[in-house]
Amino acid sequence: MLGRAEAVIIESGPDNPPKHPNPNAFDFDFDPSHYSPEQIFEAVRKAGIVGMGGAGFPTSVKIKANPQSPITDIIINACECEPFITCDYRLMLDWTCQVLAGVSLISRALNCKNIYIGIEDNKPDAIATVKKSIDMLPFIDAEVVALKTRYPQGGERQLIKAVLDKEVPTGGIPPMIGVLVSNVATCAAIAEAVELNSPLTHRVVTVSGRGIKKPGNFYAPVGMAAGDLIELAGGMTDDAVKVILGGPMMGFSIADLSTPTTKTSGAITVLTSKDMVKRKETPCIRCGRCVAACPVNINPTKIAHAVKNNMLDVAKQYYMSACIECGCCSYSCPADIDLTGYIKTGKILVARAKKLLPA
Ligand code: SF4
Ligand code: SF4
Numbered sequence: 001m002l003g004r005a006e007a008v009i010i011e012s013g014p015d016n017p018p019k020h021p022n023p024n025a026f027d028f029d030f031d032p033s034h035y036s037p038e039q040i041f042e043a044v045r046k047a048g049i050v051g052m053g054g055a056g057f058p059t060s061v062k063i064k065a066n067p068q069s070p071i072t073d074i075i076i077n078a079c080e081c082e083p084f085i086t087c088d089y090r091l092m093l094d095w096t097c098q099v100l101a102g103v104s105l106i107s108r109a110l111n112c113k114n115i116y117i118g119i120e121d122n123k124p125d126a127i128a129t130v131k132k133s134i135d136m137l138p139f140i141d142a143e144v145v146a147l148k149t150r151y152p153q154g155g156e157r158q159l160i161k162a163v164l165d166k167e168v169p170t171g172g173i174p175p176m177i178g179v180l181v182s183n184v185a186t187c188a189a190i191a192e193a194v195e196l197n198s199p200l201t202h203r204v205v206t207v208s209g210r211g212i213k214k215p216g217n218f219y220a221p222v223g224m225a226a227g228d229l230i231e232l233a234g235g236m237t238d239d240a241v242k243v244i245l246g247g248p249m250m251g252f253s254i255a256d257l258s259t260p261t262t263k264t265s266g267a268i269t270v271l272t273s274k275d276m277v278k279r280k281e282t283p284c285i286r287c288g289r290c291v292a293a294c295p296v297n298i299n300p301t302k303i304a305h306a307v308k309n310n311m312l313d314v315a316k317q318y319y320m321s322a323c324i325e326c327g328c329c330s331y332s333c334p335a336d337i338d339l340t341g342y343i344k345t346g347k348i349l350v351a352r353a354k355k356l357l358p359a
Helices: 037-047 087-094 096-110 124-136 156-164 184-196 226-232 289-293 300-308 312-317 328-332 339-353
Strands: 073-078 115-120 143-147 179-183 202-208 216-221 240-245 252-254 267-272
Touching: 037 096, 037 184, 073 087, 073 096, 073 156, 073 184, 087 096, 087 124, 087 184, 087 202, 096 115, 096 124, 096 179, 096 184, 115 124, 115 156, 124 143, 143 156, 156 179, 179 184, 184 202, 202 226, 216 226, 226 240, 226 267, 289 300, 289 328, 300 312, 300 339, 312 339, 328 339
Parallel strands: 073 115, 073 179, 115 143, 202 267
Antiparallel strands: 202 216, 240 252, 240 267
């Protein structure tokens, strides 16, 4: 049964433009031991924090210690592997102390001291800044792991494999092997919620792509319309043809610029006519490239075929739900089959059948 919950109303739009938070709110004096695990859990729950890397799973549930299934390793996901997106990169450089304060609170909530921060090696300044801050700050001890820059390094499974050399079982989740993965922006929000008693009302959004006149990062109210953010970034170029909520690989196109951003919207990407590749689907030649490209080791062509033929039970048997919608299979397909599109459609049809989505 659904219950009632406290809510805040966020006024977004031109009358409530992106704000500039106080960068000095977190410093050497921060002490996570001021808060009990229960207080951290409650503050995060009340603040309405969800995984801001895209998953949107309630963070309070993830950081509630479970003695039957303890977390032994915490990985902070600082990999932004999609082109154009830099919101977490800016957080690491500009709000380093706040991000690390949030990491220390997760560590305290779960009583877990093994902390790894995975950053791609094309961001040497972020690696150096975070390492230096960890050396200086008394409240955090963590290992910064420089990871190969490749797509999709920021996927939970890929990150866990790269950092710990552990595999999450297909269809499983990281806590099953004692691992918690949290995104950089989520850590910053946790610090604000616990130390400043502040709900999650704003987030950093990258507005970028070749179709944007002045690309940039904006600390914007959740719910701000995509069009208002695009205006703040100087508007669109004359050859802009496609607006995507998210990055070019995993985001989704929007036709209405009044579409609001959400807590998980890290980017708005605008593409130009030069970025668009016309695709004409041809029959599958059974080359297997999509299978080889899939980072979660499922069979995209079998799933797409099942969805196309309305055999959703078969698609589920091939672990359709494990797909992270990275787009690697479609990208590698010489027959130009939009495998990811079929899989996304299949997931929507399954959700509708379960009445989780409107028909
Ligand atoms: S989009 Fe394709 S390659 Fe990526 S996880 Fe899903 S099936 Fe695998
Ligand atoms: S990559 Fe394309 S052509 Fe090759 S097996 Fe997969 S779906 Fe078929």
